[in-house]
Amino acid sequence: MKRRFFISAILFLFVFSGFTHCYGTSDIQESLETCVTRQWPHELSDLAPDSDIVFGRLDNGFRYVLKKNQQPKGRTAILLDVDVGSLYELDEESGIAHFLEHMVFNGSTHFKPGELVEYFQDIGMSFGGDTNAYTTYDNTVYKIILPSSEKKMLEEGLLVMRDYARGALLAEAEIDRERGVILSEMNERNTASYRIYKQSSMFTLDGTLLPKRFAIGRKDVLERVDRTQMKRFYDKWYRPENMTLVMVGDLEITQAEEAIIRQFSSMKGSREPFSCPEYGTLNHSGIKSFYYHEPDLGHTSVSIGVLQNKQPENDSFSLQVKNLHRYMAARILNFRLDQEREDQDSIFSSARFSINSILDHYQHSAITAATGGENWKEALAGINRILNQAIEYGFTGEETAMVQDELIAYLKRAVQTKDSMESLDIARNIVSSLNNNRVVQSAVQEERAYTTVIKNTTEKDLHEALLELWNQDVRLVEVIGDARMSEEDPKEIIGAFYRNLQKEHISPRAVENTIEFPYLPPTDPVEPVNSVQLSSVGATRYFYANGTVLNLKKTAFSENSTSVAIHFGTGEKSLPKGGLSHLSEAVVNGSGTATLRESELSRALAGSSAQYRFGIGDESLRLAGSALSTDIETLFQLFQSILRDPGLRPEAYQAAMKRFDLMYKGMGNDINGGALLYLAPFFAGNNVTHGMVSQEEFRKLTLDDVKKWILPQFADAPLEITVVGDFEQSTIVALVSKYFGSAPSAEFLSKSSLYAPLFPAGKSYEVSMDLQEDKALVQMAWLTDDYWDIKKTRRLHVLASIIDDRLRKVIREESGDSYSPSAFSTNSRIYQGYGKLVIEVMTDAGSLDPVIGQINGVIQSLHDTPVSSDELERSKQPIVTSIRERTETNGYWLSSVLSLSTRHPQQLDWSTSFLEDFQAITVDDMTRLIDSYLINNRRAVGIIRSGHSD
Numbered sequence: 001m002k003r004r005f006f007i008s009a010i011l012f013l014f015v016f017s018g019f020t021h022c023y024g025t026s027d028i029q030e031s032l033e034t035c036v037t038r039q040w041p042h043e044l045s046d047l048a049p050d051s052d053i054v055f056g057r058l059d060n061g062f063r064y065v066l067k068k069n070q071q072p073k074g075r076t077a078i079l080l081d082v083d084v085g086s087l088y089e090l091d092e093e094s095g096i097a098h099f100l101e102h103m104v105f106n107g108s109t110h111f112k113p114g115e116l117v118e119y120f121q122d123i124g125m126s127f128g129g130d131t132n133a134y135t136t137y138d139n140t141v142y143k144i145i146l147p148s149s150e151k152k153m154l155e156e157g158l159l160v161m162r163d164y165a166r167g168a169l170l171a172e173a174e175i176d177r178e179r180g181v182i183l184s185e186m187n188e189r190n191t192a193s194y195r196i197y198k199q200s201s202m203f204t205l206d207g208t209l210l211p212k213r214f215a216i217g218r219k220d221v222l223e224r225v226d227r228t229q230m231k232r233f234y235d236k237w238y239r240p241e242n243m244t245l246v247m248v249g250d251l252e253i254t255q256a257e258e259a260i261i262r263q264f265s266s267m268k269g270s271r272e273p274f275s276c277p278e279y280g281t282l283n284h285s286g287i288k289s290f291y292y293h294e295p296d297l298g299h300t301s302v303s304i305g306v307l308q309n310k311q312p313e314n315d316s317f318s319l320q321v322k323n324l325h326r327y328m329a330a331r332i333l334n335f336r337l338d339q340e341r342e343d344q345d346s347i348f349s350s351a352r353f354s355i356n357s358i359l360d361h362y363q364h365s366a367i368t369a370a371t372g373g374e375n376w377k378e379a380l381a382g383i384n385r386i387l388n389q390a391i392e393y394g395f396t397g398e399e400t401a402m403v404q405d406e407l408i409a410y411l412k413r414a415v416q417t418k419d420s421m422e423s424l425d426i427a428r429n430i431v432s433s434l435n436n437n438r439v440v441q442s443a444v445q446e447e448r449a450y451t452t453v454i455k456n457t458t459e460k461d462l463h464e465a466l467l468e469l470w471n472q473d474v475r476l477v478e479v480i481g482d483a484r485m486s487e488e489d490p491k492e493i494i495g496a497f498y499r500n501l502q503k504e505h506i507s508p509r510a511v512e513n514t515i516e517f518p519y520l521p522p523t524d525p526v527e528p529v530n531s532v533q534l535s536s537v538g539a540t541r542y543f544y545a546n547g548t549v550l551n552l553k554k555t556a557f558s559e560n561s562t563s564v565a566i567h568f569g570t571g572e573k574s575l576p577k578g579g580l581s582h583l584s585e586a587v588v589n590g591s592g593t594a595t596l597r598e599s600e601l602s603r604a605l606a607g608s609s610a611q612y613r614f615g616i617g618d619e620s621l622r623l624a625g626s627a628l629s630t631d632i633e634t635l636f637q638l639f640q641s642i643l644r645d646p647g648l649r650p651e652a653y654q655a656a657m658k659r660f661d662l663m664y665k666g667m668g669n670d671i672n673g674g675a676l677l678y679l680a681p682f683f684a685g686n687n688v689t690h691g692m693v694s695q696e697e698f699r700k701l702t703l704d705d706v707k708k709w710i711l712p713q714f715a716d717a718p719l720e721i722t723v724v725g726d727f728e729q730s731t732i733v734a735l736v737s738k739y740f741g742s743a744p745s746a747e748f749l750s751k752s753s754l755y756a757p758l759f760p761a762g763k764s765y766e767v768s769m770d771l772q773e774d775k776a777l778v779q780m781a782w783l784t785d786d787y788w789d790i791k792k793t794r795r796l797h798v799l800a801s802i803i804d805d806r807l808r809k810v811i812r813e814e815s816g817d818s819y820s821p822s823a824f825s826t827n828s829r830i831y832q833g834y835g836k837l838v839i840e841v842m843t844d845a846g847s848l849d850p851v852i853g854q855i856n857g858v859i860q861s862l863h864d865t866p867v868s869s870d871e872l873e874r875s876k877q878p879i880v881t882s883i884r885e886r887t888e889t890n891g892y893w894l895s896s897v898l899s900l901s902t903r904h905p906q907q908l909d910w911s912t913s914f915l916e917d918f919q920a921i922t923v924d925d926m927t928r929l930i931d932s933y934l935i936n937n938r939r940a941v942g943i944i945r946s947g948h949s950d
Helices: 007-014 096-103 115-122 151-166 172-189 192-204 227-237 253-264 317-342 373-393 397-416 423-435 443-456 459-470 490-501 580-591 598-604 629-644 650-667 671-682 695-699 703-716 729-739 790-814 845-864 869-886 890-898 906-919 923-933
Strands: 015-019 053-057 063-068 076-082 131-135 140-146 243-249 286-293 300-309 350-359 362-371 474-481 530-534 539-543 549-554 561-568 611-616 621-628 720-725 764-769 776-783 822-827 835-843 939-946
Touching: 053 253, 063 253, 063 423, 076 151, 076 423, 096 131, 096 140, 096 172, 096 227, 115 869, 140 151, 140 423, 151 253, 172 227, 172 790, 172 835, 192 286, 192 300, 192 474, 243 253, 243 423, 286 490, 300 373, 317 350, 317 362, 317 373, 317 397, 317 443, 317 459, 317 598, 317 650, 362 373, 362 459, 373 459, 373 474, 373 490, 397 443, 397 459, 397 621, 474 490, 539 729, 549 729, 549 890, 561 629, 561 890, 580 598, 580 611, 580 650, 580 703, 611 629, 621 629, 621 703, 629 729, 650 671, 650 695, 650 703, 671 764, 671 776, 671 939, 720 890, 776 845, 790 822, 790 835, 790 845, 790 869, 790 906, 790 923, 835 845, 845 923, 845 939, 869 906, 869 923, 890 906
Parallel strands: 015 350, 063 243, 286 474, 549 720, 764 939
Antiparallel strands: 053 063, 076 140, 076 243, 131 140, 300 362, 300 474, 350 362, 530 539, 539 549, 561 621, 561 720, 611 621, 776 835, 776 939, 822 835
């Protein structure tokens, strides 16, 4: 799991959506009412902010935040945070805040309609990746990641943001054009999960404005909103005193500040009157139950929660300590839920305890589990028991020590990797902090402030934190999903069952033994027999007598951090049965080792930064992990334990089968699930490595199937170990010699899978799914080639980008028939001659035929109107920017260059030509690919239609 490095990121686990204060007016413009405080959080707190951050205000109320950061080098992230969201809408404006977010891209003072995206592409930015936006209940945030921090680029980026802020044209024709995109997005969002989110919110947040103000809005409003309404809303809320600009990157602070002053100091808001939203008051008391039948979900979620009104709070040291104690209590409860889920007889497929501060006006805590619909009573009884054990008996000293070790290790890692945090992550953290009225502190400040607090925390502190949250005269009990309760009043059934549970005696948890790690002794060190310099990539390769190979590349991309990947065996290339790779991954990752269960292993490693994940690729099994350089030996001990003492536990198998069973139920009622079940196998001639096998086939897989396929590879396959990062080379060589240099080896025979994929050229396949929503999905694919002609593979990637852009213009912008049409190229590393260029479009069922016609039109246009040099450059430049950034990461050198380079030495040469080859791609290259591959006798079409339509 990727970790974020500030303790505030942990504390924000308690917050979803955003934060709004109504403390009064700014000290800058006292005559103007504002709905949020315009003071900085640290001006209202006893906490000091990160001293490397510059906070500024202009005379018009516009605020800005600047921080210099060099990851990635040369780039700058800019976020414009506008304090307006869906809660600020009137009933007749429902959805207008999100609609407006779309509209600022469709014509502004300096960019005519259609020009902005092409401008981004011209300067090397990808639309959706480097520039995007989102709308919440109380904020709209616009993002730009500049490909360069040069003065001219910085000025242009700020010009774009200035246009977002007050320069949107909001042309009626563009509103009508974008209306179809918004309605398509609404249709795409209409999933079982989203319907449940809405229904649960209406129950949980009853009495508040929130269930009436979902960001996507109401269809009847979206269908008729016009320029007059849009302009009024824009003028009312998009005003300088409602905005904060955050810039983080490889920039000169003084230069950036001067540019902001030039661009935004003259900006003025309109005098359009407005009034701040009234959030409303919760009125829950006693036991209240809720039932919602959603068969398409594929499982049932049961939960017990408490919810209360609260007063907004300024940040403070005492508040942070309180939240830390809450987090630590929640972490222990989640650990207990993980242990419960590991039991072979557990009916949980997943379970979680959460604490959320909703807009700082409502406090919500809940314990939730997912299960099969027939097991809802057992699941509800299970989470009730776990919760009440903690409420009645508290926590143990060992549990408290575990979470103390975890948090202290977290703080330590944050400090040691602080200069490796990416600018966009820092900018997002700043925006989140400001919107939640929390002080932005550095990793060093947080370690100094909270390490002693964590060390001095007692189990009594954590018990009291839990009791404070749950000492409320309300219990919200929910049963949502595929559980059927039609014979009586479901709410009465749920409520009566929960009341009876409270009469049962709850016994304390059994005391658990201390877990020790490592438990396997190292082998006698065996030095490598040979080494070679891989000079083209700045790496060294060592060879061991038992077949182990070690690739080493020392980098400065991520300070004090090292990444490791161990590849071995054959992966899906030797897959004997469909679905077995998915099951095997789940069983290995859920087993821990033969000696320690997954939760026990996690507890034993609580004070370490070492983390790992097992995966199965096309041609190898993979153990990948990372650690601070000071914990690198622990990581190797962890790898040794997984490889030499593998678990493959029956309870992990049973838990995996339950999760997959629920997943299949959900996939059968979801159009994206249908793509995996039906279309992916179709495009591969039902090859077992593509998509998902049927549920019936999957249910036949046994633990013995997993063992027979996985264990020989764990035991006998030679290892290729790749290490990239900040380390001492002699240390890594010594560790590999110690833990893997003399491991037993045997001749390992690689086998091919049952058969290679067969692309269904010239064929069509259509499936009807019984969906509640009116949806259709078309995938149109052309047979291309395998991965190993790297020049061709790269050019196919660029061609897909060109097609993606033409689809955006035709299907999204011109017709509005789909929110996110896309094109991509994929090429097999293991099957000769197999690759696909795929177009995928989701739309409503009634628009499917026109969409297919538009796709065909786009492809025909490539033949009739060859790719222009400008079009090619617009597709290439974002890729070139991405390449420059990617090659400055450990992940690139680990995964794309060095891993498996013993099997494919050409990968080393590819890295030396990566950037130059993309820059050398020509229009003629595109023409040859179009003429060779985008032809009817290489095409196949897969379609999923909704069997249910309103």
